[in-house]
Amino acid sequence: AQKVTQAQTEISVVEKEDVTLDCVYETRDTTYYLFWYKQPPSGELVFLIRRNSFDEQNEISGRYSWNFQKSTSSFNFTITASQVVDSAVYFCALSEVGNYGGATNKLIFGTGTLLAVQP
Amino acid sequence: GAGVSQSPRYKVTKRGQDVALRCDPISGHVSLYWYRQALGQGPEFLTYFNYEAQQDKSGLPNDRFSAERPEGSISTLTIQRTEQRDSAMYRCASSFEQGSYEQYFGPGTRLTVT
Numbered sequence: 001a002q003k004v005t006q007a008q009t010e011i012s013v014v015e016k017e018d019v020t021l022d023c024v025y026e027t028r029d030t031t032y033y034l035f036w037y038k039q040p041p042s043g044e045l046v047f048l049i050r051r052n053s054f055d056e057q058n059e060i061s062g063r064y065s066w067n068f069q070k071s072t073s074s075f076n077f078t079i080t081a082s083q084v085v086d087s088a089v090y091f092c093a094l095s096e097v098g099n100y101g102g103a104t105n106k107l108i109f110g111t112g113t114l115l116a117v118q119p
Numbered sequence: 120g121a122g123v124s125q126s127p128r129y130k131v132t133k134r135g136q137d138v139a140l141r142c143d144p145i146s147g148h149v150s151l152y153w154y155r156q157a158l159g160q161g162p163e164f165l166t167y168f169n170y171e172a173q174q175d176k177s178g179l180p181n182d183r184f185s186a187e188r189p190e191g192s193i194s195t196l197t198i199q200r201t202e203q204r205d206s207a208m209y210r211c212a213s214s215f216e217q218g219s220y221e222q223y224f225g226p227g228t229r230l231t232v233t
Contacts, residue, residue, distance in 0.1 A: 004161075037224075045162070045210065045224035091161050105175065106152070107222060109161025 002027045004094050006110035013082050014118050021077045021113045023092030029053075034068065034075045035093040035107065045091070051075065082117045089114050121145070123225035125211050131231045132201055140196045140228045142211030148223075149216045151194050153186055156208040156227070168194060201232045 003026040013019045025034065036048040049059065051068050059066045063080045079086055093107040124143045132138050144151050150169050154162035164178040170191040179185070183201075188194040198205055208229050212222040 035221075043208075044226055045212075047221050047223060050221055093161070106164035106167060106178065107154075107162070108164070111159070112161050 002029075002094055002096065002108050004092050004108055004110035006090075006092055006113050008113045009111075010114045010116065012116045012118065015084060016081050018078060018080050019082050019115065019117075021079075021090050021092075021115065023075045023077065023110060025073050025075065025092070025094045027094060027096070029096050031096075033095045035095065036066070036075075036077050037091045037093060037109075038088045039091065039112070040088040048077075079115075082115075084117050084119050087115060087117045123211055123213050123223055125209075125225040125228050127228060128226060129229045129231075131233060134202060134232055135200055137197065137199045138201055138230065140198075140209050140230070142194045142196070142213075142225060144192065144194070144211070144213030145215075145223060147215065148213035149191075150214045150222075151188055152212040152214075152222060153194070153196050154210045154212065154224075156210055158207075162210055165196070198230075201230075203232050206230055206232045 005024045008022055011019060032053045034051045038046045038048055049066055056068050056070060065078045067076045075092060089112040091109050091112045093109045095107050096105055123145055126141045130138055152167045153165040155165055156162040166176040166179055166186045167174050168188040171188050183199045186194060186196045208227045210224055210227045212224045214222045
């Protein structure tokens with residue numbers, strides 16, 4: 001069965017510290033997609049990134065970076081020089097390939113990591 | 120452009136009543152999804168549509184839950200004979216097409232069953 005584990009329930013850092021959020025997944029599929037979503041205190045779910053199982057290159061977007069390692073089934077998310085606005089719950093999710101090759105079937109979410117960035 | 124919208128944003132109902140939750144996806148989005156999110160948990164899949172066809176309803180907890188999308192745009196999730204355990208945030212998401220990947224979520228409907 002597919003599963004996503006976010007072992008860190010809560011993390012608290014001081015502004016400007018770097019922080020890494022861990023995500024470990026389980027799947028029997030050879031093709032799959034991984035996602036990160038952000039849920040700020042206002043409650044909406046904001047898409048951050050999608051990565052397919054064939055692309056193990058790390059990705060950087062501004063202060064955000066993602067480290068995908070198939071060997072350890074992990075897709076970790078690092079925020080560099082954290083800011084108060086980064087305070088949110090972060091969800092990692094996994095999707096199997098749909099009938100048409102896109103990851104449009106159900107997303108399986110982890111339980112989330114609450115990140116609190118103190119000023 | 121406008122994102123996914125859901126109504127009502129908050130719904131309080133008495134046990135045993137039926138409720139209908141509405142989702143209006145991003146214009147032109149083919150795929151529409153319903154999730155339920157309990158407090159402190161990640162969203163859990165309920166059902167999904169491509170156009171008007173319900174492709175997967177494996178996540179619906181029981182036959183009190185149903186969903187439709189008759190014209191391939193707006194969708195309604197209906198819960199009959201509500202129970203207290205149905206209290207949760209109900210989220211809708213849409214994606215552009217079957218070959219597309221990102222699901223964009225609406226603000227959710229907070230359902231409280233008293």
